[in-house]
Amino acid sequence: MSQVLLEVGALVLSADAVIPEPGYILWQDGVILAVGRGVYPGPRDQVEVISRPRAVAIPGLVNTHGHAAMTLLRGIGDDLPLQAWLTERIYPTEAKLTGEAVYWGTLLACWEMIQSGTTCFTDMYFFMHDAARAVEESGLRAVLSWGMVGFDEQNRTQGIRNSRSFHAQWHRAAQGRIQVTLGPHAPYTCPPDYLAEVAELSAELGVPIQIHLSETKREVDECIAEHGCTPIRLAERCGLLNRPVLAAHCVHLTEEDIALLHERDVRVAHNPQSNLKLASGVAPVVELLRAGVTVGIGTDGAASNNNLDLFEELRLAATLHKGVRQDATAVTAGEAFTMATSAGARCVFLPDGHGTLNPGAAADIVLLSLDSVHFLPTYDLLSNVVYAAGAGDVTDVFVAGQPLLRQGEPVTLDVERIRHEVRRLEAILGPQA
């Protein structure tokens, strides 16, 4: 494939490498070859040039936790206590889902994430062959797992079987953009011996694990009552933490939990808006960062957020902890940006250097319009990105060097078709159906 040269008005290579003036990015075969300020000094023959002088380039955002097809459940239950939300709204609607519905719901999520500057996301759901098909078509990068629960023998067997078949068919598929991981749902839905079985499968297949851990106080209290330890410790006792693990939420942690997460290099997905909306609480992100734990940012599913806009999450991660701790220096703009990009990439087990615009990183690039009010004025470009910019400022998105959004228009998706199919499914899934 030929080389592509992207000329932009400014660049944020990473939180600590900002170029607030014109520069360029050169890539080939989906990997960044060169980046710099000013005019690209190399030869231009046989180079495709894309010129966006009124845009700032940032690394694509990484959504470290979610359930993509839950876009189909957006707004189906709000302002309800968690149990009522789950049992009265979410579970009955999910029971109506089909592989076809998950396909369209995942495409809807991909559309929303592309428009709001996400280039890589994680998913834990079901009918994952259909979800993977949607990801392949969208052009996004994704870390996918078939959700596993272990209430009975049939669940357990089916979960292992689903994960094996999904792994066999989709791991490293879509030109390497899809990674398959294992997705045991949580310790309260997967008994300890099942978690141990999943850990063994993870070692056999050589893939990481993603799981919900310590999301609510109730979950932690019940785990202690039943197992005599916290969910984090239980995961360790089951051998899960011997494997690479991405733990979603981690809202209610002890000091010992935090030390254990750090010791085992468990990656944490912080979902500030979902944790607020579902009344789970506020995760101890400052303590996690201070302990050296890798923390990324996630939206969670659109039934508990209710959008997939990582700019909102990034901003909330940067402001929420300041407010609840009454400390204006808690979680800086740079720390929040890192969580949403390079630390996010580490959370989802992408190679080192990913989530930046440095040479060697994947060419997963988002452009924001410098003509937006959110960049007026610009004294500190990173501040504008973190504290002012929004999804509406995203003009172009590239994943592995391929354009997914071009000057505001989706390239890979037939959005009219998605809109049509989702409206059709809405009539089937809705509370009146």
Place this chain on the structure above:
Amino acid sequence: MSQVLLEVGALVLSADAVIPEPGYILWQDGVILAVGRGVYPGPRDQVEVISRPRAVAIPGLVNTHGHAAMTLLRGIGDDLPLQAWLTERIYPTEAKLTGEAVYWGTLLACWEMIQSGTTCFTDMYFFMHDAARAVEESGLRAVLSWGMVGFDEQNRTQGIRNSRSFHAQWHRAAQGRIQVTLGPHAPYTCPPDYLAEVAELSAELGVPIQIHLSETKREVDECIAEHGCTPIRLAERCGLLNRPVLAAHCVHLTEEDIALLHERDVRVAHNPQSNLKLASGVAPVVELLRAGVTVGIGTDGAASNNNLDLFEELRLAATLHKGVRQDATAVTAGEAFTMATSAGARCVFLPDGHGTLNPGAAADIVLLSLDSVHFLPTYDLLSNVVYAAGAGDVTDVFVAGQPLLRQGEPVTLDVERIRHEVRRLEAILGPQA
């Protein structure tokens, strides 16, 4: 002026009156005459028809607290403790401001607010003749006050003089879109006898007062140490609460404060994102609402937010209190929407019924695209507006029936000129200047 008929795909008249199907709004001379579902049944001759079948109409959002021209200070100081932020960044930059700078900064704020669906805002700043000129040109509705401080006799005299001249020239100007109020900055910048003088002036001129009250714990502690009572009680003792008052922030309140706010019908501007970012804390909004206090939502200035997007604030007001209280029923979607619309209108002393789409209300209307991903699917239209929609979904804005944004394009503002002037001012105001 002739009648205008707006045909839309759905309407949210107020939080408790949602029409999730096609309908219409008819207005004349800036006031809504009729609203309903289906096709307008009246005569159409001599009626201008605007057709937006793929949009939902909501009442324009009301931004109940801010300092518009502080857009010029966007990003000039972040992640700093309040005192360092004020003394090292904000005050030195504000010292460089001129009337001309405030004019362009206010226009920039108007542009941003129009694009994000705000139709009415409050402002407390200086060079207010220039700010009012910008408001007049923008077409927005605004409640403006010249900020007053009382550190010395010269400040005090000048503050009273500024407010009198500003009131004389601008009260009920711009076809009634501008209301002038008095803006004593705060009890920690205005001594008690000065607050009493302002209360008298408010009675003489027959205008309300807006003031910052109980924003930080430190402010409250110092007030108690100096005056033996909380800032709310101090305001009452100075006679301020005998007048109509809009109090911004109210983060640190006693039960007695809340009872007093209710008793005197003080309106409260809740600024969730600013309170988080400046590490002030989380206001007791649930207690205020339960006590029957009228609470609106504000962005505060763009130096402490750093954008003027009320959709983000609305969503944060609806989710933040759930999370910090671990109660998913705290502040419902409807309560948050009411705060941003009809309660907001009451906060800024607009006539009853304003902030809705009911007949008799001002035709301050915002349209959101139903084709946006944020409205896919739609099970509960109000949920989509509150929990999913964003500034990027705003297509049209009307104030007093006049279009300010038409299919995404500003009608009243020369945005190229604003961009040019703000870039020029950036070079003068910036930290390197």
